[in-house]
Amino acid sequence: MMSVLTPTNINFILQGLWLTLYISFLSIVLSTIIGTILAVMRNGKNPILRWISSIYIEFVRNVPNLLWIFIIFLVFQMKSTPAGITSFTVFTSAALAEIIRGGLNGVDHGQTEAGLSQGMTHWQIFIYIVFPQAIRKMLPAIISQFVTVIKDTSLLYSVIALQELFGKSQILMGKYFEPSQVFTLYLIITAIYFVINFAISTYSRQLAKKWAQGAE
Numbered sequence: 001m002m003s004v005l006t007p008t009n010i011n012f013i014l015q016g017l018w019l020t021l022y023i024s025f026l027s028i029v030l031s032t033i034i035g036t037i038l039a040v041m042r043n044g045k046n047p048i049l050r051w052i053s054s055i056y057i058e059f060v061r062n063v064p065n066l067l068w069i070f071i072i073f074l075v076f077q078m079k080s081t082p083a084g085i086t087s088f089t090v091f092t093s094a095a096l097a098e099i100i101r102g103g104l105n106g107v108d109h110g111q112t113e114a115g116l117s118q119g120m121t122h123w124q125i126f127i128y129i130v131f132p133q134a135i136r137k138m139l140p141a142i143i144s145q146f147v148t149v150i151k152d153t154s155l156l157y158s159v160i161a162l163q164e165l166f167g168k169s170q171i172l173m174g175k176y177f178e179p180s181q182v183f184t185l186y187l188i189i190t191a192i193y194f195v196i197n198f199a200i201s202t203y204s205r206q207l208a209k210k211w212a213q214g215a216e
Helices: 007-043 047-061 065-075 080-105 109-117 122-152 155-160 165-173 179-215
Strands: none
Touching: 007 047, 007 080, 007 122, 007 165, 007 179, 047 080, 065 080, 065 155, 080 122, 080 155, 109 122, 122 179, 155 165, 165 179
């Protein structure tokens, strides 16, 4: 029986893992930036900006990410990788906007009043006082969202044939027919997802615990 653990197969799987992490990382970075803007808009005093932000967040969050992948890929005629990054950014930014908004709202309003009493502008207060405190509250949740993005990238192969980690494993499946070979491949892919996501989740919990102790 031919082994599935050949150098060629391992390299093939690692290529998919790299693409998974690349898409996930860029999506999280872009989503954090856009989510911060949406959160500030929704918390702001401008009714038009609040309205735009609220509609975006509620509409995007309540439509499955699978549909956003289809829409971005088919309507905008993007290549697979940019379509994957864009669709995950669109969807995840809405989720992160609420996480970030919760972090901003968790900062005592007295901090803003103290800044105003010192002659600071609202923008300066946000940059130097509110946001640094809020980031401590929301960063663990943002890191946890990274896990969700990594897992959900497995949708990309079935929808737009993007050969990320799960996609590479499905391609390899076509070469092997023995149950033990198929089981080994699935075990390898499962282990990779678990190790990465467990490490991120553990780090997120430890970070939250460390900051909670530091706040006491």
